[in-house]
Amino acid sequence: xxxxxxxxxxxxxxKGKDVELRCDPISGHTALYWYRQSLGQGLEFLxxxxxxxxxxxxxxxxDRFSAERTGGSVSTLTIxxxxxxxxAVYLCASSSWTGGYxxxxxxxxxxxxx
Amino acid sequence: xxxxxxxxxxxxxxxxxxxxxYCNSSTTLSNIQWYKxxxxxxxxxxxxxxxxxxxxxxxxxxxxFGEAKKNSSLHITATQTTDVGTYFCAGNNNxxxxxxxxxxxxxx
Numbered sequence: 001x002x003x004x005x006x007x008x009x010x011x012x013x014x015k016g017k018d019v020e021l022r023c024d025p026i027s028g029h030t031a032l033y034w035y036r037q038s039l040g041q042g043l044e045f046l047x048x049x050x051x052x053x054x055x056x057x058x059x060x061x062x063d064r065f066s067a068e069r070t071g072g073s074v075s076t077l078t079i080x081x082x083x084x085x086x087x088a089v090y091l092c093a094s095s096s097w098t099g100g101y102x103x104x105x106x107x108x109x110x111x112x113x114x
Numbered sequence: 115x116x117x118x119x120x121x122x123x124x125x126x127x128x129x130x131x132x133x134x135x136y137c138n139s140s141t142t143l144s145n146i147q148w149y150k151x152x153x154x155x156x157x158x159x160x161x162x163x164x165x166x167x168x169x170x171x172x173x174x175x176x177x178x179f180g181e182a183k184k185n186s187s188l189h190i191t192a193t194q195t196t197d198v199g200t201y202f203c204a205g206n207n208n209x210x211x212x213x214x215x216x217x218x219x220x221x222x
Contacts, residue, residue: 035212042120042214043157043202056209091156102147102159103210 002026004106006092012112013082021077021109025094032075033093033103034067043091049075082113118205120213128221133190135216137203146179146186147204151215157202160188195220 005024034046045059049069069075093103117140149157163179200215
């Protein structure tokens with residue numbers, strides 16, 4: 001596609017349920033990032049993938065969070081047993097070379113845990 | 115690990131006034147990027163600085179990279195209401211890490 005896409009755009013879930021957020025990066029981009037942004041706050045790094053290398057998971061806040069990237073393209077961020085503090089906008093970004101080129105951000109998924 | 119600090123957190127200016135946001139890293143950076151996020155939008159890339167002491171301009175925006183490659187600034191001359199948003203720096207030292215951002219509001 002022309003840009004990074006994310007789905008769903010909005011997700012409302014009950015506390016304790018699992019959710020999956022999807023990111024489709026720009027075709028050919030080898031690096032993919034996930035960030036979390038709470039209302040009015042900065043970007044909290046979660047995880048990034050670079051090609052076939054092991055992902056950098058250092059930003060994941062707890063073991064309820066996990067992500068995978070299949071075939072070096074689409075990525076899924078999974079949050080298990082959601083909590084109210086997980087409510088935020090989850091942004092995905094891709095770039096053609098990690099750290100060296102600009103990151104293109106998707107529109108984000110707004111997650112609300114009730 | 116690498117930390118990127120950005121100040122101020124908020125800045126409110128009268129239209130026509132200047133605005134500056136500062137970014138400082140705990141480690142030497144290979145490059146630094148700046149992004150702008152409009153209210154309700156997602157971050158959009160503005161520029162990348164690579165060289166020590168580098169200065170780049172985009173119309174009313176001036177970006178600087180410090181001589182030690184540990185700090186950077188973004189200066190906007192004569193702000194306009196279209197400048198409203200949050201400006202983020204992102205420092206790269208093997209890993210790319212974003213600053214907390216500076217939220218700019220402009221009063222017409």
